[in-house]
Amino acid sequence: MMAGKKYYVVWDGFETGIFETWEKCKIAIKGYPQAKYKSFKTLEMAKDAFSRSYYDFAGKKGFTSELTQEELNKIGQPNFNSISVDAACSGNPGTMEYRGVDTKTKKQIFIQGPFEEGTNNIGEFLAIVHGLALLKKKQVDCIIYTDSKTAMSWVKKKKCNTKLEVTAKNKTLFELVKRAEIWLEQNTYTTPIVKWETKAWGEIPADFGRK
Secondary structure, rough: OOOOOOOOEEEOOOOEEEEEEEEHHHHHHHHHHHHHHHOOOOOHHHHHHOOOHHHHHOOOOOOOOOOOHHHHHHHHHOOOOEEEEEEEEEEOEEEEEEEEEOOOOOOOEEEEEEEEOHHHHHHHHHHHHOOOOOOHHHOOOOOEEEHHHHHHHHHOOOOOOOOOOOOOHHHHHHHHHHHHHHHHHHOOOOOEEEEOOOHHHHHOOOOOOOO
């Protein structure tokens, strides 16, 4: 097999199937509303993917994992009985917002912001706590995916351990942080918080797409 060769799976397009060149794939999807397709490193991976749902391969269009098939098999697929959360920040500190989405459909469940003079870590922390509180309130049994180990650590410690200082511009944001910390102190929850496997699955579904 020539170096760098890819196989393209089209689940939804003018024509579906496995294509051995990008040119052929492009003909099948160009101009098709919300075409569903991805590239894979081997024909075996492409055949396996085509036998399953497009939504089994959450992440960016065209995402190709650099992991081996053995590593991918070990990690498995995302649990779609879940919500995914993420934050976006323009600058550090900068304008920040966060949201949660349905992992499978990417339908937005909640969004907060923009907040002035925030950080990505604060947003990730708030997104997890927001998700926890929402799921507990609605008595929904599922998991939360996040791609932030830092935020997971802060939630576990029930403390937003940011070094950012309070200013007139971010006072409202820090009031929200305090509310989140109080919620963690006063509430118990059974919702598992799980690390999103970016290397295997691509960007987390809640990603704002601004990288």
